[in-house]
Amino acid sequence: MDNKLKDITLCLADEMAEFENLFSKCFFTDDKLLNSILAYTCSLKGKRIRPLLIFLIAKTFGKVTDQTFRSAVIIELLHTASLLHDDVIDNSLLRRNNQTVNALFGDKAAILCGDYLYGQALATIKTQEDFNLMDVFARIALQLPQGEMKETDVTANKDLDITSYLSVIHYKTASLISAAAECGARTCGNQNLNYSNIATLGQNIGMAFQVRDDILDYDENNSMGKGLGNDIREKKITLPFINYLQTLNTNQKKETVEFFFSDNKAQSDIENFIRLVNQSGAVEKTYKMQKKYSDKALKEVDLMPLNDYSVNLRALVQYLTIRNQ
Secondary structure (H helix, E strand, O other): OOHHHHHHHHHHHHHHHHHHHHHHHHHOOOOHHHHHHHHHHHHOOOOOHHHHHHHHHHHHHOOOOHHHHHHHHHHHHHHHHHHHHHHHHHOOOEEOOEEOHHHHHOHHHHHHHHHHHHHHHHHOOOOHHHHOOHHHHHHHHHHHHHHHHHHHHHHHOOOOOHHHHHHHHHHHHHHHHHHHHHHHHHOOOOOOOOHHHHHHHHHHHHHHHHHHHHHHOOOOOOOOOOOOOHHHHOOOOOHHHHHHHOOOOHHHHHHHHHHHOOOOOOHHHHHHHHHHHHHHOHHHHHHHHHHHHHHHHHHHHOOOOOOHHHHHHHHHHHHHHOOOO
């Protein structure tokens, strides 16, 4: 965790510590093999963005309740399970510079571990109030695999339409962040909130976050740890690539698409391609799309009650959507 995120998290130190305690309990079982896989999965700790968002919104409008903690655990379990499955589908061997579960234990073990975590998410539901959030949890359980299917379909059909790209990142990324925001609002004890607006806030954060993440693949100066050109190497269709194609004539577009979808591209060719994309103005155009979503999110935050938590919520939105600052 970098210093900016640490500063944002300080106001929720107790809540995040309690979350980690509750979350870690979901990664223990008496089965020795499964327990070793779960222990490794739990060790691949991310930045906990979704629980942090849930707690910030809850405390901006009310308080963190027991239901807030359970919803944060459920959302993070669904997120973790989806990553395990995605890594198998994408044949990914590394995540956050560590070996993936499928790389160490095999595809079958990774899939079954993900299934187990989906079960743990269901087991975390305890009260009638929790059941009242089933519409959110069910929506995510449906949308995450749809996002992976949509991305697979887009790649297989070489679908270069912006609408298709936006649909993929809505389902794969923004939907879960939207759900986290909504859970924070619906569990904070304040009944006088527009949950739809807060869900839309999460949606805009998620869209801006993913567009910005896609830009990093083409950013020769990025220091965020994402490998330069990974999306190009993996033939992943993102907005910078789509915008670049729009600057080319028919013959150039055909040659570029052939290169993009070719196997075993040389690193020097990838780096040259990145330079061409940057010189074309495609990355700058993509920044404008990212800014559109982040501006919408910040505008919504600015309408919230002013307190330490909304101030840090604003800082979190900026951190997530302007990630190289």
